[in-house]
Amino acid sequence: MRFLCGPAGFRVPGISDAMQVVVYGKAEKGQVSVGGYARELLERAHLEISPRAWDFVSIALSVVAADFTALRAKSPDGWTRVIDLEIAVQDPALWNNQARALEGALRFLTTDQWTLSFHAGGFGPPAQLQALHPKEDSVVLLSGGLDSLIGSIDLVEQGIKPYAVSQIVRGDGEKQDRFASSLGLSRIGLNHVTKSPGPQEPSQRARSIIFLAFGLAVATSLDRYHRGETVPLYICENGFIAINPPLTATRLGSLSTRTAHPEYLGRLQQVFDAAGINVKISNPYALMTKGEMLVNCENQAVLAQHAVASTSCGRFQRFGYKHCGRCVPCQVRRASFKRWGSLTDTTKYVYDDLSIDSPQYRGFEDVRSMGMALASVADHGFEQWLGHSLFSTFISDRNGYNQMLARGLDELGVLHRSYGLS
Known part of the structure; x- marks a missing residue:
C-alpha cells in the first residue's frame, strides 16, 4: 500500500494511486490525518526544536499513520504488509541517504516490508518568537508504566534532572502527571492522533517510533543541546521485555514486540548520528529483570506510593x-x-x-x-x-x-x- 505523506495538497509527479496522509493538518473525506494536535502542543510549549529532529517527527508520524491504516488481514499471508511511503520533509537529500537504514529499523520493528522516499515541501518546526531552552539535562520517556516510573525515580535520585515526555493515552494521563509531579519533573504530553477513513490495524507495531520521535524533538530543545552538548534520551524498559524472546516457535513475529530491543534502538541511533542529531538513546535497565528493577529502585518509598497505580x-x-x-x-x-x-x-x-x-x-x-x-x-x-x-x-x-x-x-x-x- 502506498501513502503520500505531507501538508494538505502534497503531491508527487507520476503517483496517483496513493492514500493521502495529511501531516499536521486536517484531512478531507477519504484521507488520513496525523500530528496536528502534537504540533499545536509543541508550539504552545515554546520549545525550539532542531529542524532535523522535526523532520524525524514528520517521518515517524507518517509511519504511524501507515501502520494504523494498512490492514494486515489484507496482506497475502495475513500479516506481512508491503508499505511504500512518499514523505515531505525539509531536507530530502539527507533523509534519502538514510532511507535504507530507516527501512531496516522499521522492518525489524514491525516485520513488514517498508520503502521510504523523501521529497521537499515538509513543514519545519513551529516558529517561536519567545523560544524556551529548558535547563533539564536529559529527556526521559514517562509512559505511566512501572519501568518508566522506576527509571524516572532512579534518575532523580542520581542527581539527574530529566524532562519527562509522555504519550497522551486515555487512562494514563493523570498518573503520568502524578508521577512527574511527585518527582518534581517538567512534563509534556503528546499524541499522534491518527484519524483514518476506515478501520485501524489493531497490531500497531510501529507506534513506539513516535514516542521516541517526541522525546528526540524535546531533547533538541534543551539548553544543553543548543550549547552543543550531547543530550541523553532515556527509554527505561526491563531487559526481558526489551528482548521479548519468543516463548514458543509460533510467536516469532505477531506476538513479540520490539519497541526497546537493542537492535531497533541501535539502528535508530545510527540514523540520528548520521543526521548529526546530538542525542544518545539509553536504556539503563537492559540487563535487569523487572523484579530486579523493583528491588534496586533507589527510592523505595516513592516507588511503593505509585507502583500499583502504574500500567x-x-x-x-x-x-x-x-x-x-x-x-x-x-x-x-x-x-x-x-x-x-x-x-x-x-x-x-x-x-x-x-x-x-x-x-x-x-x-x-x-x-x-x-x-x-x-x-x-x-x-x-x-x-x-x-x-x-x-x-x-x-x-x-x-x-x-x-x-x-x-x-x-x-x-x-x-x-x-x-x-x-x-
Whole structure:
C-alpha cells in the first residue's frame, strides 16, 4: 500500500494511486490525518526544536499513520504488509541517504516490508518568537508504566534532572502527571492522533517510533543541546521485555514486540548520528529483570506510593482501563511484584486467579505459552529455548543478556508455581 505523506495538497509527479496522509493538518473525506494536535502542543510549549529532529517527527508520524491504516488481514499471508511511503520533509537529500537504514529499523520493528522516499515541501518546526531552552539535562520517556516510573525515580535520585515526555493515552494521563509531579519533573504530553477513513490495524507495531520521535524533538530543545552538548534520551524498559524472546516457535513475529530491543534502538541511533542529531538513546535497565528493577529502585518509598497505580497491561484499554492479568506484560508484572516482596500487589486483575481451569485463565494462550517456555527450559535447557534471540550485531554482551533472560524466566516460574501451573 502506498501513502503520500505531507501538508494538505502534497503531491508527487507520476503517483496517483496513493492514500493521502495529511501531516499536521486536517484531512478531507477519504484521507488520513496525523500530528496536528502534537504540533499545536509543541508550539504552545515554546520549545525550539532542531529542524532535523522535526523532520524525524514528520517521518515517524507518517509511519504511524501507515501502520494504523494498512490492514494486515489484507496482506497475502495475513500479516506481512508491503508499505511504500512518499514523505515531505525539509531536507530530502539527507533523509534519502538514510532511507535504507530507516527501512531496516522499521522492518525489524514491525516485520513488514517498508520503502521510504523523501521529497521537499515538509513543514519545519513551529516558529517561536519567545523560544524556551529548558535547563533539564536529559529527556526521559514517562509512559505511566512501572519501568518508566522506576527509571524516572532512579534518575532523580542520581542527581539527574530529566524532562519527562509522555504519550497522551486515555487512562494514563493523570498518573503520568502524578508521577512527574511527585518527582518534581517538567512534563509534556503528546499524541499522534491518527484519524483514518476506515478501520485501524489493531497490531500497531510501529507506534513506539513516535514516542521516541517526541522525546528526540524535546531533547533538541534543551539548553544543553543548543550549547552543543550531547543530550541523553532515556527509554527505561526491563531487559526481558526489551528482548521479548519468543516463548514458543509460533510467536516469532505477531506476538513479540520490539519497541526497546537493542537492535531497533541501535539502528535508530545510527540514523540520528548520521543526521548529526546530538542525542544518545539509553536504556539503563537492559540487563535487569523487572523484579530486579523493583528491588534496586533507589527510592523505595516513592516507588511503593505509585507502583500499583502504574500500567503494564498490553490490553489495558480493552478491559476498561484494568489490567487483564494474563497477557505476557501482566505476567511479567505479577512476577516482578513477587520478586520485590516489599509491597503486596493489590492491582485489580480482570483474570486474577490463573489456576482456574478455563480457556480464559489457565488455558489462555499467553499463559499456556509461558508455561510451555518454562517446560521447554526444564526439559531441553535454556540455550535451546533461547535459540537465535540474541543473534544481533547490536548485542555485544551476549552472556549478560543470557543471564538476565534466565533470571527473568526464574521470576516467571515462581509466579506459575504459585498458581500450580508448573
